[in-house]
Amino acid sequence: MSLLTVRDLNVEFRSGVRAVDGLDLDLDAGRVLGVVGESGSGKSVTSLAVLGLLRDARVSGEIRFAGRELTALDQRSLRRLRGDRIAMVFQDPLSCLNPYYSVAFQIAEAYRAHHRTGRRQAHRVAVHMLDRVGIPEPERRARCYPHEFSGGMRQRVMIAMALCLEPDLLIADEPTTALDVTVQAQILQLLRELRKESGTAIMLITHDMGVVAGLADHVVVMHQGRAVERGPVRDVFHRPQQPYTRGLLACVPRIDGPLPDRLPTLGATT
Amino acid sequence: MILYLLRRLAVTAAILLVICAATFAVFYLMPADPAQGACGKACSPERIAEIRSTLGLNHSPLVQFRDYLAGIVSGRTYGSGTQAVDCPFPCLGFSFQTDQPVWQLLTSRLPVSFSIAIGAAVLWLAVGVGAGVLSALRRGSLWDRAAMTAALGGVSMPIYFTALVLQYLLVVQLKLLPYPQAVPFTADPVGWAQSMLMPWITLAMLYAGIYARVTRSEMLESLGQNYVRTARAKGLPEITVVRRHALRPALMPIVTIFGMDLGALLGGALITESVFGLPGVGKLAADAIASADQPVILGVTLFAAAFVVLANLLVDLVYAVLDPRVRALG
Numbered sequence: 001m002s003l004l005t006v007r008d009l010n011v012e013f014r015s016g017v018r019a020v021d022g023l024d025l026d027l028d029a030g031r032v033l034g035v036v037g038e039s040g041s042g043k044s045v046t047s048l049a050v051l052g053l054l055r056d057a058r059v060s061g062e063i064r065f066a067g068r069e070l071t072a073l074d075q076r077s078l079r080r081l082r083g084d085r086i087a088m089v090f091q092d093p094l095s096c097l098n099p100y101y102s103v104a105f106q107i108a109e110a111y112r113a114h115h116r117t118g119r120r121q122a123h124r125v126a127v128h129m130l131d132r133v134g135i136p137e138p139e140r141r142a143r144c145y146p147h148e149f150s151g152g153m154r155q156r157v158m159i160a161m162a163l164c165l166e167p168d169l170l171i172a173d174e175p176t177t178a179l180d181v182t183v184q185a186q187i188l189q190l191l192r193e194l195r196k197e198s199g200t201a202i203m204l205i206t207h208d209m210g211v212v213a214g215l216a217d218h219v220v221v222m223h224q225g226r227a228v229e230r231g232p233v234r235d236v237f238h239r240p241q242q243p244y245t246r247g248l249l250a251c252v253p254r255i256d257g258p259l260p261d262r263l264p265t266l267g268a269t270t
Numbered sequence: 271m272i273l274y275l276l277r278r279l280a281v282t283a284a285i286l287l288v289i290c291a292a293t294f295a296v297f298y299l300m301p302a303d304p305a306q307g308a309c310g311k312a313c314s315p316e317r318i319a320e321i322r323s324t325l326g327l328n329h330s331p332l333v334q335f336r337d338y339l340a341g342i343v344s345g346r347t348y349g350s351g352t353q354a355v356d357c358p359f360p361c362l363g364f365s366f367q368t369d370q371p372v373w374q375l376l377t378s379r380l381p382v383s384f385s386i387a388i389g390a391a392v393l394w395l396a397v398g399v400g401a402g403v404l405s406a407l408r409r410g411s412l413w414d415r416a417a418m419t420a421a422l423g424g425v426s427m428p429i430y431f432t433a434l435v436l437q438y439l440l441v442v443q444l445k446l447l448p449y450p451q452a453v454p455f456t457a458d459p460v461g462w463a464q465s466m467l468m469p470w471i472t473l474a475m476l477y478a479g480i481y482a483r484v485t486r487s488e489m490l491e492s493l494g495q496n497y498v499r500t501a502r503a504k505g506l507p508e509i510t511v512v513r514r515h516a517l518r519p520a521l522m523p524i525v526t527i528f529g530m531d532l533g534a535l536l537g538g539a540l541i542t543e544s545v546f547g548l549p550g551v552g553k554l555a556a557d558a559i560a561s562a563d564q565p566v567i568l569g570v571t572l573f574a575a576a577f578v579v580l581a582n583l584l585v586d587l588v589y590a591v592l593d594p595r596v597r598a599l600g
Contacts, residue, residue: 051503053499075508079507080505082503082504082505088503090499092496095497097497098500099594099595101514102594109504109514110504113505113506113507113510114505145594145595147594158500
């Protein structure tokens with residue numbers, strides 16, 4: 001069953017820039033959809049449009065989530081959906097966590113925004129979530145502040161925050177970009193495990209083809225606000241139909257292949 | 271944290287010592303002869319010589335400074351024998367004009383300055399920060415533009431001008447308020463508030479303008495932070511997003527300037543007190559300068575400086591409470 005259906009999504013900023021141009025997306029419950037493309041291709045804007053978090057922009061088209069049309073909802077109903085049914089993990093967890101509050105508080109805050117529970121109960125949930133995402137000594141670490149964590153740990157905190165309400169859809173916007181390679185691998189492994197346990201569908205936004213290959217079932221290649229190619233990951237990776245996709249794939253140096261003199265670059269426009 | 275506190279206290283003491291030395295040096299740079307000032311008009315040369323020895327003016331400046339410091343710390347005695355005058359701790363000397371101990375003069379004037387400063391601070395914080403937050407949330411709106419224009423006006427108008435205009439409008443024309451006079455809060459709270467209202471508004475207009483502009487720009491910055499987007503993505507109500515995630519970081523610079531402003535005002539609002547004729551520390555300073563009453567000038571300067579320095583110390587401590595990252599550094 002389709003969990004998220006996007007039809008003919010258009011996003012135009014007040015400055016006149018058209019960030020998303022007639023985009024269609026489909027994501028089934030429990031599956032992982034990779035959305036790839038270079039910077040400025042409209043990936044992040046699409047995710048913010050789904051959450052209704054775009055300000056100063058005109059959004060048109062259909063965004064159907066679990067049978068409800070999101071573009072028709074008022075801010076109140078959207079707010080109830082955010083965090084609870086659709087959660088988000090952003091790039092650069094340091095700037096995405098508030099430096100003034102402990103990590104447990106920020107997780108508990110998300111929980112309490114949707115549940116009528118006391119502080120203590122919410123704190124217990126936060127500690128449990130920290131444990132689930134693999135933070136050692138979660139009881140003690142819960143009271144720490146974001147600056148006391150490493151980059152990978154911070155991203156685990158963000159994931160714990162996003163998953164504490166067991167959402168149907170997790171939008172992960174470049175979840176591994178600000179992290180070094182070994183930590184990237186850990187975070188991807190964590191997402192894979194959590195997906196298996198909870199059955200949460202993931203919309204994985206990235207420019208990194210390797211990340212998509214490791215996690216996604218389907219992939220959509222975006223370029224200048226449009227989907228230029230889509231399909232199961234294996235098909236798109238092994239038999240790319242579009243020159244743009246081929247170019248994008250060629251940009252990734254292969255560890256098992258010959259070392260190229262120069263990496264190919266993508267043309268400014270196609 | 272204890273170590274941080276001790277270190278800060280040591281620095282504060284050092285700063286106060288430097289200020290003390292600087293004001294004392296000014297004492298020597300002033301053209302008036304202290305002995306002449308203490309004696310008054312038509313004084314015989316013998317009498318002046320006598321006073322010079324009583325005040326210790328014959329000693330080198332360094333010895334005099336040492337005696338002055340010793341007086342502040344433990345009190346001192348001027349002169350000797352039957353003419354000895356005892357000046358108890360903390361001794362800042364005696365006024366040339368009234369012969370009262372400077373410390374006593376200062377403390378008797380303090381309630382008025384406190385009343386003015388605290389009341390004005392409450393007013394300008396509420397109005398300034400409130401207007402700044404609303405402006406940031408409705409950026410570019412009519413309200414934003416009106417508030418920022420008003421803020422610019424408040425900042426631009428000199429205190430003596432707003433004070434006189436207020437007095438003319440509220441007292442002379444509309445007869446809403448009595449002429450300001452010092453009414454102790456304990457004796458008549460309503461009368462106290464009435465007499466303080468104009469000084470409060472006068473000062474608040476200036477400071478609220480500054481605070482509104484600072485709050486607005488700080489709020490705009492914090493509203494653009496990624497963690498505010500995270501807070502929205504969590505599904506928090508917008509009011510919580512603004513209050514908890516945008517306003518709290520924005521308040522940090524406000525705390526800094528507020529500490530300094532309040533500290534400076536506690537040491538006397540010179541112009542405001544003078545215009546309204548309220549006997550605060552500022553009025554004391556103005557009168558002392560007019561009559562070259564050097565011990566009082568010295569005392570007031572030191573007193574006011576101490577408030578600013580102590581307020582800054584307090585700000586640093588509040589910082590440590592507000593920002594976990596500062597706490598970690600301590």
